[in-house]
Amino acid sequence: MRAYSERVARRLMLVHAHPDDETVSTGATMAHYAAEGVQITLVTCTLGEEGEIHVPELALLAAAEADQLGGYRLAELDAACAALGVTDHRFLGGAGRYRDSGMMGLETNKHPRCFWQADLDEAAAQLLEIMREVRPQVLITYDENGFYGHPDHIQAHRVAMRAAELAKAEGFGPAKIYWTTVPRSVLEAGISAFAQSTDNPFAGIDKVEDFPFGTSDEEVAARIDATDQHEAKIAAMRAHATQIPDTSWLYSIAGNFGSEFMGVEYYTLAAGERGPGDGPHGWESDLFAGLPS
Numbered sequence: 001m002r003a004y005s006e007r008v009a010r011r012l013m014l015v016h017a018h019p020d021d022e023t024v025s026t027g028a029t030m031a032h033y034a035a036e037g038v039q040i041t042l043v044t045c046t047l048g049e050e051g052e053i054h055v056p057e058l059a060l061l062a063a064a065e066a067d068q069l070g071g072y073r074l075a076e077l078d079a080a081c082a083a084l085g086v087t088d089h090r091f092l093g094g095a096g097r098y099r100d101s102g103m104m105g106l107e108t109n110k111h112p113r114c115f116w117q118a119d120l121d122e123a124a125a126q127l128l129e130i131m132r133e134v135r136p137q138v139l140i141t142y143d144e145n146g147f148y149g150h151p152d153h154i155q156a157h158r159v160a161m162r163a164a165e166l167a168k169a170e171g172f173g174p175a176k177i178y179w180t181t182v183p184r185s186v187l188e189a190g191i192s193a194f195a196q197s198t199d200n201p202f203a204g205i206d207k208v209e210d211f212p213f214g215t216s217d218e219e220v221a222a223r224i225d226a227t228d229q230h231e232a233k234i235a236a237m238r239a240h241a242t243q244i245p246d247t248s249w250l251y252s253i254a255g256n257f258g259s260e261f262m263g264v265e266y267y268t269l270a271a272g273e274r275g276p277g278d279g280p281h282g283w284e285s286d287l288f289a290g291l292p293s
């Protein structure tokens with residue numbers, strides 16, 4: 001069979017830490033490009049074994065009980081990928097290779113198989129194998145803080161950037177690398193919009209500096225408007241029911257902001273040349289902007 005690089009013109013790879021990250025932070029982008037026929041390869045680094053369980057009848061799957069949440073979230077991820085139109089999904093090193101490390105500072109960070117304890121070069125070599133096969137022009141992952149400081153997100157950033165460096169040394173690395181972000185102007189709009197609401201997901205947060213994430217509008221490189229795919233993102237969120245309960249702030253915002261919140265995702269450009277953009281900060285509207293088509 002011919003390699004991807006011969007069959008599909010545009011190829012996008014995303015490296016995420018847990019099942020549900022792909023949907024929450026890049027779901028609309030994935031659905032948007034899947035609908036355009038872009039070859040999307042999603043790499044998830046853990047099974048999410050240490051996650052919360054918001055479905056009461058599944059409570060005994062928890063790590064401290066039957067420790068079966070990882071297997072269940074694997075199935076949730078399959079359903080989410082189907083909702084987004086993503087057909088190529090891999091677990092880094094194979095399903096179960098790296099365990100969810102839990103939130104920063106917990107004892108679970110010391111688990112011998114957890115992703116936070118992974119050998120960086122070994123994990124990057126596994127991702128490099130997939131990069132050699134897929135040869136993505138565009139790579140999406142998190143910034144050096146893992147967007148919000150979770151150890152598996154920080155490690156996903158490190159592994160993705162290391163693998164991209166190794167791929168570049170072999171002459172085929174991704175031409176552009178993006179990191180997920182949210183512009184502070186959007187966070188400020190959220191704080192204002194919900195200030196009088198009884199169902200306020202921003203309750204207790206008075207200023208954007210209180211968030212563990214966010215980027216100045218000037219630092220944002222791309223605004224992907226996939227509002228036509230916001231329902232696919234919501235369907236994928238519903239697939240992750242153990243992590244995203246019906247009462248989640250995500251649905252509150254979706255209910256109030258609708259497609260504007262759910263269907264628009266933002267990125268900074270960590271590597272590569274910025275393509276043509278528009279607006280006051282020259283934001284790209286296409287992650288493949290400036291690349292040969």
Ligand SMILES: CC(=O)N[C@H]1[C@@H](O[C@@H]2[C@H](O)[C@H](O)[C@@H](O)[C@H](O)[C@H]2O)O[C@H](CO)[C@@H](O)[C@@H]1O
Nearest residue numbers: 018021048049050051052100101102103150
């Ligand atoms: C979006 C994300 O990265 N979720 C992770 C995260 O989940 C958090 C964790 O359960 C925490 O205890 C909660 O208070 C918080 O609301 C959750 O977002 O960490 C989990 C454990 O590593 C991980 O499984 C989940 O995917």
Ligand SMILES: [Zn+2]
Nearest residue numbers: 017018021150
């Ligand atoms: Zn995560």
